[in-house]
Structure formats: C-alpha cells, structure tokens
Amino acid sequence: MSFSNELKSEAAKIKTDTFNLILAELSAYVRTCGELKLKDGSWILEFVTENASIARRIFTFLKSYTQNLEIYRKKSNQLNKRSNYIIIMKDRNSIDDLLYDTGFVKSGNYDEKNYKIDKGLLQIDEEIRAFLRASFLGAGSVTDPEKGYHLELISQNEELAMDLKDMINKWNLNAKIATRKSSFIVYLKEAEQIS
Structure with a gap:
C-alpha cells in the first residue's frame, strides 16, 4: 500500500x-x-x-x-x-x-x-477541517516523507481549486495552484506545512 x-x-x-x-x-x-x-x-x-x-x-x-x-x-x-x-x-x-x-x-x-464551496456549511474550523479532509480523501495525494513531502488536491473545476487554496491559506500556509492537462492542482510543498 x-x-x-x-x-x-x-x-x-x-x-x-x-x-x-x-x-x-x-x-x-x-x-x-x-x-x-x-x-x-x-x-x-x-x-x-x-x-x-x-x-x-x-x-x-x-x-x-x-x-x-x-x-x-x-x-x-x-x-x-x-x-x-x-x-x-x-x-x-x-x-x-x-x-x-x-x-x-x-x-x-x-x-x-x-462547484464553489458553500461557505454557509463551513462556519467553524471543525467544519472547514472536515471539508479539507474529505477533499484529500476524495481527490488528494501526498508523497512519502522520505522523498520530501508534497500534498496535492486535484480538481476538475477552477472555482473549487481557488476555494480550496484560499481555505488552506486561511491557516497561514502557502498553497498554490498549477494546471495539469484539464485538472487544477492545489498543492503544498513544505514538509512543516503538511504535517
């Protein structure tokens, strides 16, 4: 696995x-x-x-x-x-x-x-964390820490990718977006931000 x-x-x-x-x-x-x-x-x-x-x-x-x-x-x-x-x-x-x-x-x-995130559903930090956790479970990946952490959340929709990036950056992280084929990739590279 x-x-x-x-x-x-x-x-x-x-x-x-x-x-x-x-x-x-x-x-x-x-x-x-x-x-x-x-x-x-x-x-x-x-x-x-x-x-x-x-x-x-x-x-x-x-x-x-x-x-x-x-x-x-x-x-x-x-x-x-x-x-x-x-x-x-x-x-x-x-x-x-x-x-x-x-x-x-x-x-x-x-x-x-x-595809935009309904902010009415995410009023408190617990709800935001639940949404981000499920986004990772539904369309995310992370590399082995021995190879250097790299977290990605993949979206087929740009609005969702922008919302995810903004939601992650709310915690003073530095998520960015890249495009790959027809997908939008929200990613974090620094190990201390991912763990």
Missing part, C-alpha cells in the same frame, strides 16, 4: 458524528469524487474511490439521506491498477436533498452545478 493510501485509510477512520461535520464532508465528496449520471433515463449519483476505508466512510455518511445505496468493487483489467469502489445513490428525492443541502445544485436543476 502506498504512503498516500495508508494516510487516507488512517484519515478515513477519524470519528465524525455530528450532522454538520458529515454534511461538510459530503459536500467535498460530491465535488471531488462524485458524479451525476443519467442512467437508463434516471439520475444517479456515483462516488468512486480506490480506497475501501473511504468507500465505507462515504457509504455510511450517505445513509443520512437514504438506505437505498449500492456499493461494489470493480477490478481493473490493467496491470498494476487498483480496483475501484463505486457507491451509487439512485433515489431521486435523496439525491435532490443531498445536492441541495451541500449547495451543489439549486432545487433539482442538475444543469447548473455549483
């Missing part, structure tokens, strides 16, 4: 038991590893991760909205590629509620997605 995956497994075990913290994390998962899809004429919300601990965490948190969830493991056919864990939410009313509560869409209009 890679250093990054070990760290994610450890972070995925952090207790989060209040609904406001669960909602802050779900807001990050929706934006980082969630995808709305039209399947057989119905909308589904799908979350994909390579880490079983993260899949369990997302699955458990989604139960706050519905018990009607599917989870399965999809093995990769490529050599040295990890399997993916896929969590699917199918109930339209539950999807609407989750996406509205996280500020990702307004009243069931899936054409207008809002």
